[in-house]
Amino acid sequence: MINSFFWVDVTFWLYLASFAFYMLYGFFYKNETLGQLGTVTAVLGFITNTLALGYRAYESGHAPFANLYESMLLFTWATVLGYLFMEFRYKFRIIGAFVMSLIFLSILTIVWLLPYRYQAIDPLNPALQSIWLEIHVITTFIGYAGFAISFGISIMYLLKNGVEKKTVGGLKDFMARFPDLGILDDLNYKSIAWGFPFLTIGIITGAYWANYAWGTYWSWDPKETWAAIVCLIYAGYLHARVTHGWRGVRTAVFAIIGFLAIVFLYWGVSFILPGLHAYA
Amino acid sequence: MDEKKIEEAAAAAPKAKETGLWDTIEGKFIETFSSPKLAIFIFIILAILSIVGTFIEQNREPAIYISQHGEKWYRIISVLGFTDIYHAWYFTLMIILLSINLSVCFSRRLPPKWRLIKDKTVIMAEDAILRQKNSARLNHNVSIQQMRDAISGLLKKKRYNVLIEEKGSGISIFARKGAIGRIGSDITHVGLLAIFLGAIIGSFFGFKGFATILEGETKHFPQGGFDLRVDKFWIEYYDDYKIKDFFSALTVLENGKEVMKKTIEVNDPLKYKGIWFYQSSYGQAWDRVEKARFFLTDKKTKGLVAEVIADFGVETPVPKTDIKVKVIGFAADFYYDTESKRIFSKSMEHNNPAIQVEIYEKGVLKSSPWLFAKYPEAFIDKSTKYFIEIGGYKAPQWTGLSVARDPGVNVVWVGSTLLTVGLFLSFFIIHKRIWIKIVDKKDKVDIYVGGNANKDKINFDKEFSSLVDDLNRVSKM
Numbered sequence: 202m203i204n205s206f207f208w209v210d211v212t213f214w215l216y217l218a219s220f221a222f223y224m225l226y227g228f229f230y231k232n233e234t235l236g237q238l239g240t241v242t243a244v245l246g247f248i249t250n251t252l253a254l255g256y257r258a259y260e261s262g263h264a265p266f267a268n269l270y271e272s273m274l275l276f277t278w279a280t281v282l283g284y285l286f287m288e289f290r291y292k293f294r295i296i297g298a299f300v301m302s303l304i305f306l307s308i309l310t311i312v313w314l315l316p317y318r319y320q321a322i323d324p325l326n327p328a329l330q331s332i333w334l335e336i337h338v339i340t341t342f343i344g345y346a347g348f349a350i351s352f353g354i355s356i357m358y359l360l361k362n363g364v365e366k367k368t369v370g371g372l373k374d375f376m377a378r379f380p381d382l383g384i385l386d387d388l389n390y391k392s393i394a395w396g397f398p399f400l401t402i403g404i405i406t407g408a409y410w411a412n413y414a415w416g417t418y419w420s421w422d423p424k425e426t427w428a429a430i431v432c433l434i435y436a437g438y439l440h441a442r443v444t445h446g447w448r449g450v451r452t453a454v455f456a457i458i459g460f461l462a463i464v465f466l467y468w469g470v471s472f473i474l475p476g477l478h479a480y481a
Numbered sequence: 482m483d484e485k486k487i488e489e490a491a492a493a494a495p496k497a498k499e500t501g502l503w504d505t506i507e508g509k510f511i512e513t514f515s516s517p518k519l520a521i522f523i524f525i526i527l528a529i530l531s532i533v534g535t536f537i538e539q540n541r542e543p544a545i546y547i548s549q550h551g552e553k554w555y556r557i558i559s560v561l562g563f564t565d566i567y568h569a570w571y572f573t574l575m576i577i578l579l580s581i582n583l584s585v586c587f588s589r590r591l592p593p594k595w596r597l598i599k600d601k602t603v604i605m606a607e608d609a610i611l612r613q614k615n616s617a618r619l620n621h622n623v624s625i626q627q628m629r630d631a632i633s634g635l636l637k638k639k640r641y642n643v644l645i646e647e648k649g650s651g652i653s654i655f656a657r658k659g660a661i662g663r664i665g666s667d668i669t670h671v672g673l674l675a676i677f678l679g680a681i682i683g684s685f686f687g688f689k690g691f692a693t694i695l696e697g698e699t700k701h702f703p704q705g706g707f708d709l710r711v712d713k714f715w716i717e718y719y720d721d722y723k724i725k726d727f728f729s730a731l732t733v734l735e736n737g738k739e740v741m742k743k744t745i746e747v748n749d750p751l752k753y754k755g756i757w758f759y760q761s762s763y764g765q766a767w768d769r770v771e772k773a774r775f776f777l778t779d780k781k782t783k784g785l786v787a788e789v790i791a792d793f794g795v796e797t798p799v800p801k802t803d804i805k806v807k808v809i810g811f812a813a814d815f816y817y818d819t820e821s822k823r824i825f826s827k828s829m830e831h832n833n834p835a836i837q838v839e840i841y842e843k844g845v846l847k848s849s850p851w852l853f854a855k856y857p858e859a860f861i862d863k864s865t866k867y868f869i870e871i872g873g874y875k876a877p878q879w880t881g882l883s884v885a886r887d888p889g890v891n892v893v894w895v896g897s898t899l900l901t902v903g904l905f906l907s908f909f910i911i912h913k914r915i916w917i918k919i920v921d922k923k924d925k926v927d928i929y930v931g932g933n934a935n936k937d938k939i940n941f942d943k944e945f946s947s948l949v950d951d952l953n954r955v956s957k958m
Contacts, residue, residue, distance in 0.1 A: 291939075324719045327726045327747035387939055398904040405897040414748045416689065416759045416885035418893060419680075421567045423535040433528040437521050443666075444517040474535055 205260055206320075208253035209274065213308050215246030216277070220305040223297040227378055236294040240285075243301065247281045254278060261322040266338040267329060269471065270319040273311045275338065276467075277304050279346035283395065287350065291388065295378040299353035333410035341403030345463060347396025348435075352460035354389045355453035358382060362450055386448050389456055397435050404428050423474035427466040434459045514585040523579045530575070534566040580677055583670045594663050598912075603646040603655040605916045605931070613916070613931030614938070615945040619952055620928065625652060625921045628928065631955040632917055635948065641915065654917040663935065665907025668899050675896025682889030690884045695766055695877045699734065704886060705754040708734040714763060714880040727763055729880040745882075755886050762881030767813035767826040769793065773836050774872035775806060775852075786867060796841065803843050804865060810837030811876070815853065824851070836871055840864060911936045915948070928952060 222239035226232065254274055257265035265271040284300040287293075325334075361379045379385070407425070412418035419425060438455040441447040447455075513519060537558060538545065546555040546564065562569035610616060621628065629645065629652050636643050641656035694700050699710040712730040719725050726746050733741040733753050743751045750759040770793055777786045777799055789806060791797035796807045815835040816827035824837075834854045840847045840862065847864035854871040862869060915932035930949060934941035 324721075324723055324725065327724065330726065331748045384939060387937075391937070394908040398901065398908060401904060402901055405901065408897070409894070412887075412890060413750065414759065415761065416750070416757055416883040416887075418890065421534065421539060426531050426535050430528045430531050433524045433531075437524045440517050440521055440524075470535070 203256075205253050205256035205265075208249050208256055209308075209311065212246050212249040212253055212277075213312050215242050215249060216281075216301065216305050216308050219243040219246055219297070220301040223294065223301050227295045227298040228375060236297075239294060239297050239301070240288065243281060243285060243297065247278070247285065250274065250278045250281065257322075261324075263325045263330075264335045264338070266334060267323060267325055268319050269468075270311060270315055272338065272342070273307055273315070275342050276345055276349075277307050277311075279339075279342045280304055280307075280349045283343070283346040283350055283392075287388070287392075293380050293384075293388070295380070296350075296354060296357065296388070299357055300350055303349055303353055328414055331410060331414065333406060333413070337403060337406040337410055340399050340406055344396045344398075344400030344403050345467065347392045347394075347399060348431075348456075348460050348463050351389050351392035351396060351456045354385055354392060355456040355460075358385045358389065358453040359450065359457075361385065362453075382449065386452065389453065390442065393435060393438065393456060393459075397432075397439065400428070400435075401432065404432065423470045424466070427462070427470050431459060431462045431466055434462055511585060511589065514582050515589045517586070519582050520579070520586070523575055523582065527572075527575050527579075530566055530569075530572055533563060537563050537566070539567070540565055576677060580674060583674055587667055587670050591664065591667055594667070598660040598663055601644060601655070603644045603916075604648065604653040605655075605918065607918055607920070607929045610916050610918055610929040610931035614933040615942060616929070616931035617945075617949045618927070618929055619949070620922070620925055621953075621955065622925045623955060625919055625926050628652075628919050628926050628955065629654070632919070632952065635951050636915065639944075639948075641913075650921045652919045654915075654919070656915040656917070657913065659910045659912045662906050662910030662912050665903045665905070665910065668903030668906060670903070672896045672898070672900030672903055675899060676893050677896075679889035679892030679894075679896055682892060683887040684889075687885065687887040687889060689887075691761070692882045692884055693764070693879045694882065695879045697877070702756065702884070705756045706735070707740075707754065708737075709758065710734060711880055714878045716763070727760060727880075729760055729882070731758065755888065757883075757885050757887075759883040759885070760880070761883040764829055764879055764881065765813070765831060765876040766811075766879055767829045767831070767876075768811060770808060770811045770836065770874045770876045773808050773874040775799075775838075776870045776872045777802065777804070777867040778870070780866055780868050788872065791838075796839075802867065804867060805841040805844075806869070807839040807841070808836055809839055809849065810851075811835070811874070813876070815851070831876075834871075834874065836874060838869070840869070908936075911941070913941060913944075915945075 219239050219242035222235050222242060226235035226239055254265050254271075257271060257274070261267070266275060280300065281304055284297065284304075288297060357379060361376050362382060364376055365382070380388070404425070407428075408418040411420070434455070438452060438459060441455065442452055538549075541564070543555060543559075546558060550558065558564060562571070566572060611618065623631075632654055633643050633645060636654070636656040639658075641658045644655045646653045688704060692700055694709070694711045696711055696714050699708050701708050710732045712732055714727070714729050716727045717725040728744050728746045730744045731742070731751055732739050733751075741751075741753055745751045745758060745760045747760050750757045752758075772790055772792045774788065774790045776788055778784060779786050787799050787801045789797055789799045791806050791808050793808045796805045798805050810824075812824060812826040812833075812835050814826045814828040814830055814832040815824070817824050833856075835851045836854070837849060837851045839849045842865055848862055850860060850862040852862075852869060852871050853859050854874070857870045912935045913932065914934075915930065917931075918929045920927040920929075930945075930952065932941070932945055
């Protein structure tokens with residue numbers, strides 16, 4: 202029976218495989234083939250992830266962004282796409298070990314952690330029936346993807362920095378594949394340079410849509426407010442970096458705090474703080 | 482010139498003419514407000530206040546805070562302004578400080594940046610070229626003209642704007658692109674200021690409201706000097722009876738004349754004279770019914786005698802009896818106020834619908850009881866031998882419209898556009914500059930190449946070394 206659930210399952214196994222290959226490649230074996238396998242399975246996973254979204258859209262008759270289950274599939278989709286783009290461009294497969302671990306956790310959540318009712322296909326409620334749903338959600342999730350990748354790179358930075366400062370011999374070999382600290386810092390900035398403008402567009406299109414549907418572009422709804430908080434954090438990062446020359450550990454920590462705020466914006470607000478934005 | 486130099490240029494200027502007291506104050510003011518440290522400080526404060534505002538519900542009734550936090554905490558929360566934190570004086574103050582900060586930064590940073598963008602100094606000394614972030618020194622056995630043409634061709638192919646000057650025995654080349662990216666952040670800042678401005682305009686000259694209008698009724702809107710009539714309201718359902726969408730057919734009337742008709746739905750409002758009407762909610766009238774159905778049973782035999790549908794206010798004969806009923810009142814959520822002895826609906830919900838009827842027997846008014854749809858036996862009318870029960874009713878629908886006028890909203894959208902364009906310019910348009918000097922050494926040439934980029938240095942390193950490779954290849958051609 203081929204349906205969206207089938208493709209989600211296939212995607213799960215492919216992402217798991219990709220995560221495993223990248224880890225083996227990155228930390229345990231000096232074998233390039235493992236890294237290539239990581240890439241191949243990530244690409245295949247991305248394809249089945251696309252199919253899962255496509256089937257879901259076909260089954261429900263609307264854009265598959267109406268609840269947490271569907272939007273998580275979009276999150277993995279956008280993040281893997283962003284990561285593959287980065288790998289293609291900069292050829293640092295080791296980053297895959299970190300990004301794919303996050304992706305694996307996400308898809309694990311989709312498959313096992315989310316209550317079953319989230320998997321049900323619901324018809325779109327009247328407020329969501331608009332072309333702005335697609336525009337707003339896609340731009341927002343490109344933003345999330347950029348920040349997720351930046352989170353992975355920041356962790357790498359802190360690990361490598363910690364090891365280099367203490368110069369523990371064994372661990373240093375362990376991180377032989379890590380790019381230089383300067384490059385990690387730069388890649389971190391690049392991911393945020395994608396995340397920030399797209400999250401901003403996501404907020405603006407959301408505001409435009411809210412104004413068209415309800416007559417207010419900003420109502421201090423918890424989701425809106427937390428999106429603004431995330432923007433403030435990353436705006437702080439950008440100003441610290443550009444005008445104060447902050448680099449390295451401090452910006453990495455900043456980016457990690459920013460991503461934790463994203464997690465709260467995405468999950469915490471939906472579950473803890475009630476508001477208009479109760480879908481995902 | 483780099484970010485650092487722009488910083489220095491921005492910071493150094495005010496110290497030059499500090500003479501009077503006013504100049505000192507002005508100098509201090511500019512020093513404080515041109516500092517990005519202040520911006521980061523404001524970001525942190527705004528973030529903390531916003532977080533507080535998401536954990537304490539905003540603009541609720543005191544009773545809700547007291548039940549959630551207790552009376553003592555409610556008093557503290559309330560004194561601190563946390564119940565409406567986004568409109569508290571300190572929140573507004575932070576936005577004002579941020580706006581001043583933005584304006585001062587903008588005016589101090591733009592001029593040096595602008596000079597940098599406009600800078601067309603082609604000639605740079607050899608050692609200055611070699612001091613650039615990326616640099617190389619080559620020499621080749623080709624003629625100086627050949628080298629110049631080759632370099633200029635290469636750079637133009639990479640979409641650089643190429644300037645060439647010849648002086649003495651050397652040729653200087655200055656290639657640049659993406660200078661506009663330098664002012665991306667300034668455009669973003671102007672956009673943010675415009676958004677604040679739009680919000681201020683909206684809060685002073687706009688209004689927001691909510692109107693419930695019954696189907697068929699007309700409501701006057703003094704803000705626009707026109708009337709709005711709801712011709713029809715209806716709901717569409719999915720197959721599983723979930724609500725798909727709801728609609729109101731509206732007519733705008735000016736001095737009694739129809740000037741506009743539109744059917745609005747969720748996500749598709751009506752706009753007239755700058756006032757927007759949004760489909761927001763709906764419900765059934767709580768104080769009137771159009772018609773009601775009654776069942777009459779014989780109190781003794783308990784058998785159903787007749788069924789009748791009565792329009793509001795119309796004496797309606799019940800078949801097979803000498804009874805007439807007339808519907809004279811309705812309350813959706815029946816409430817009897819013992820003090821005023823008045824009956825009304827205590828909410829808009831149909832929690833306890835009750836209909837008041839007049840019962841006539843042989844043309845004589847016998848009684849006028851309230852009948853309860855949910856509790857038919859709560860009150861049994863003793864005036865006739867029939868037991869009367871409500872078998873349903875039809876109340877007119879009302880449509881709930883959000884009404885808003887916001888003359889600042891377009892300023893907000895212009896600001897949002899600038900903000901976004903600015904972000905893309907500053908993140909993705911990279912200012913790259915390359916200086917080259919070719920020195921003629923008879924049968925060969927010395928070439929000095931230097932350059933820098935304000936961002937994305939990894940890629941510029943690659944681009945620069947591929948340029949050097951290309952230059953090395955020129956001599957072999």
